[in-house]
Amino acid sequence: MMYRGIVFAIAFLSVFLVSSHGFAADVASLFSDHMVLQRDARVPIWGTGADGARVRVSFAGQSVSTVCADGVWRLELDPLTASADPQTMTIEIDGRRDIQINDVLVGEVWVGSGQSNMAGNLARYAAKDPELAKLASVETFANMRLLRGGPKPTWTLANQENVGAFSALCFPFGERLQRDLKVPIGLMVGAVGGTPSGYWIPEQHYKDSGICKSAIDEFAKTYDHDKAMKTYQKQLDNWERRVAKAKEDGTKPRGRKPIEPKGPGSSSRGGRIGGLYETYISSMAGYRIRGVLWDQGEGRSGVVGVDQYTMMKALIEAWRKEWGQAEMPFLFVQKTSGGGCAVSNRDPMTAQADPFVDALPDVKTLQVDVAPGREPLDRFMYQRLMHDVDNGWMIPVCDLGSGIHPTNKWAYGNRAAAVALSKVYGMNVPAYGPMFRSYSRDDGKLILEFDCANSGLMVAHSETLQGFAVADKDGQWHWADAKLSTTDGRAAVTVWSADVREPARVCYAFADRRAWANLFNKDGLPALAFIADVD
Structure with a gap:
């Protein structure tokens, strides 16, 4: 399994540089002029050729040889x-x-991979993002190189034209890494707007995935195909009426034509499971990289009976196997975008954050009673994924601006780079706000401690710390009072409610729109939402 991605790329998807004396041997197209090779790791090089042809690769003082067998060759540089x-x-x-x-x-x-927020190009977003516009105005980035995925991938210079056509999210991510690490950066992107994660998992890995099989089997226990067909027929009738009305009005119909249900484990969107991986990613698989930056979620999994959490776990495992890098860092942008306030809207990073809302909503609007794995709010699913996947890191973005397509891609890319610098490269770069770690009790009050709070905790925009709620043993939730405190010299938050003498559960900011929650660390990063049993 380890190098199946390499073999697949060689056999089917790579375009090859033609040698001067025919087809004795060639090298895969992504090994091209302007490429960046990964430092501090063994680097595979591969291609195709006639059986018995001897291939020698020389680079940076090394010279390594191999012999073609079964139509392919592969070797590694130290x-x-x-x-x-x-x-x-x-x-x-x-x-x-x-x-x-x-x-x-x-x-x-x-x-970089995912859907529209990764696929959208820099030139498009620069018009509404002043920081991105600065990058777009640079003539060339001498120590950056770019590659766009597909059947014939080759590297290009990071000049003004190529940067403008490149990912508006991935490029500022790489540019920040280059500035801070002071080494060349190579960025490879394959992304398509409006696509589900199930299209990006290698097809055979999906078929072999135990967690996907378990999810499908569980879903099948309650799946009613007749009911699904009736729902589909109603949707189809509505669609056909919209089409007829649009034709009459000379406009385009809203929405998409519904897809006939095909049962658990099938594509819910009509596309092929694994199809986009095959087209955009398989030719890259095996090229030595540091890690992956992923931005996708609105398109869900696209597979009947497999939720986004399960599919993402399977996808991350599959990509690591295809690359032959078992611990490959996998960074993913939190969904949904925005929803929270920031310490300041004057900072370019957080200029588009939602304004602080002083009034708390009805406590009944909190999304607190949802079974694990069935979260309607993707942001909490991605937090679970970060906790459950080794070397998987969520990019927290609740304070960066809302919308399906946030325009401040520079901020998103820089926040992603901060996470990479902190968690992948081990640098002292603030990347996360306070994350709930543990609790203790003190006379009916909860003393909450947090990770990522070494800089200290702070309350923004108000003298009142708000956003915490507690529930009694019967599951009745009430907004709670809260204040900053210390325990054994460590920053903490004390939470209590006159309505709940002995809290059984506690949560913070557990809602999609959470601009009323105002706990931050002194690095200016917002606390992550959480819910916990404390009985």
């Missing part, structure tokens, strides 16, 4: 040191110097 000096890789075939790959840098390589 770990490379980061270098911004352009170098040349030579590939000799049967003793001839047949292929030269020029302008090769060594640094950090990341893959």
Whole structure:
């Protein structure tokens, strides 16, 4: 399984540089001029060729050879040191110097994928994002290189034209990494708007996934195909009426034509499970990278009976297997976008955050009674995913601005880079707000402690700390009083309610729109929502 992605790319999807003496051997197209190779790790190089052809790759003082077998060849370079000096890789075939790959840098390589918020290009968003516009005005980024996924991927320079057509989210992510790490950065992106996660998982991995099978089997126990068909027929009738009305009005019908249900485990959107992975990602799989930046969620899983949480766990495992990197960092942007206030709207990072709302909503609007794995609010699902997947890191964005397509992509990319710098590279960079860790009791009050609070806790916009609620043993929720406190010298929050003498559960900011919640750490980052049993 480890290098199946490489073999698949070789056999089906890669376009090859043609050697000077025919088809003795060739190299996969993504090994091209302007590429960036991953530093500090063994680097696979591969291609196709006639059986018995001898291939030698020379680069950065190394020379490694192998022999083609079964139509393919593959070898590995020893770990490379980061270098911004352009170098040349030579590939000799049967003793001839047949292929030269020029302008090769060594640094950090990341893959970006997902749907529209990853696919949207920088030129489009720069018009509404002043910080992004600054990047768009730069003539060239000498130590960055770009690659767009597909059947024939090749590297390009990060000049003004190519940057404008590149991902508006992934590019500022990479640009921040380049500034802070001071090494070359290679960015590879394959993303398509409006797509579900099930289209991005390798098809065979989906079929083999135990957690997907379990979810489908459980869903099938209560699935009623006749009922699903009746619902589909009603939706189809409504669609056909909209089409007829739109035709009469000379307009386009709203929405999409409904898809006939095909039962548990099938595609709910009509596309092919694994299809986008095959088209946009498989040709990259196996190219040594540092990690993945993922932005997708609105499209859900796209598979009947498999929720987004389950599909994402399966997808992350599958990509790691395809790359042959079992601990490969996988960063994912929290969904839904925004929903919370920020310490300040004057900071370019948080200029589009929702304004603080002093009045609390009805406590009944909190999304507190939802079974695990069935969350209607993706933001909490992604927090669970971060806790459950080793080396999986959520990008917290509740204070960056709301909407299906937030326009401040520079802020989103920089927040993602902060998480990478902190969690992947081990740098002292603030990346997360307070995260609930533990509790103790004191005469009917709860003393809550938090991770990511070493800088201290703070209350923004008001003298009153708000956003906490407690429930009694009967499940009745009440807004709670709260204040900053300390326990054994550590920053904490004390929570209590006159209506609940002995709380059984506690939550904070557990709602999609949460601009009334105002707990931050002194790095200016908002506390993550949580719910916990405390009985």
